[in-house]
Amino acid sequence: MLAIITDNQILLPGQVCQSCLLADASGKPRWREGQLSCGRTISKITEEQPEQFQCMMGFRIVKIE
Template identity: 55%
Template sequence: MLVILIGDRPISPEHVCQTCLLADQSGQPRWQQGQLRCGQTIRRRGEQLPEQYQCQMGFRVAKIE
């Protein structure tokens, strides 16, 4: 599941992505084949955090299970 991180608080992508021009037709982040297509991976060395991305609009997106 993808979440948007505002500080350390996760929120649903529906609250942010529906107004984004880069979102898919359903207002969700463009997630394809295990990668966020509308952002870039944030590299974090040695941390045991969920995989995180920086979207084109400046939000942090995390993949949590």
């Protein structure tokens, strides 16, 4: 599951990505083969952290298992 993290909230991508021009046709992030194609990977500080990405719109997206 993907979640968007802001300074004080956790949002579902459907709440944010629907209005993004880079989202897929269903209003979801472009997630392909374990990578966010509409953003870049953010390096982990520790192995325990979930995978993190920064989308082109500036939001931080976290992959929660």
